[in-house]
Amino acid sequence: MMQTFKDKLPTFVFLLIAMTSNSFGDVLLSRTMSHLGAISLSSIAEILPLAHSVLSQGSFWIAILCFTLFFALWSMLLAREDVSFIMPLTAITYVISALLAGPMLGETVSPLRWLGTLLICAGVAIVASTGKDNEKK
DSSP states (O other): OOOOHHHHHHHHHHHHHHHHHHHHHHHHHHHHHHOOOOOOOOGGGHHHHHHHHHHHHHHHHHHHHHHHHHHHHHHHHHHSSSSSHHHTTTTTTHHHHHHHHHHHHHHOOOOOHHHHHHHHHHHHHHTTTTOOOGGGG
């Protein structure tokens, strides 16, 4: 029996939430680390002050929550779907991260990077349109 898009809709919704959560976590972790400035660990004694600085940032803990949500949803998705189907779809994080980089980090995404992002979207669309029933046995 061939699965339709409607059958896969819950998978796509959970995947989109998971990937958005992962992208927010990445951006928030980047924000946390950029607030600390350049990190140079020339001795082991510098690890504790660095850890304290990281752990005292609210954005770090929100990033951890985002990564926790991602991991929970990702685990559920791996239990439901073939990894060869959902893993390529995680490339959507590139798109979400590029969209978040400007407003959250003040980054400028160049036209060439947007072109690469569109190519990723095309690949994701191809993978999303396939399934177990579309593959030759």
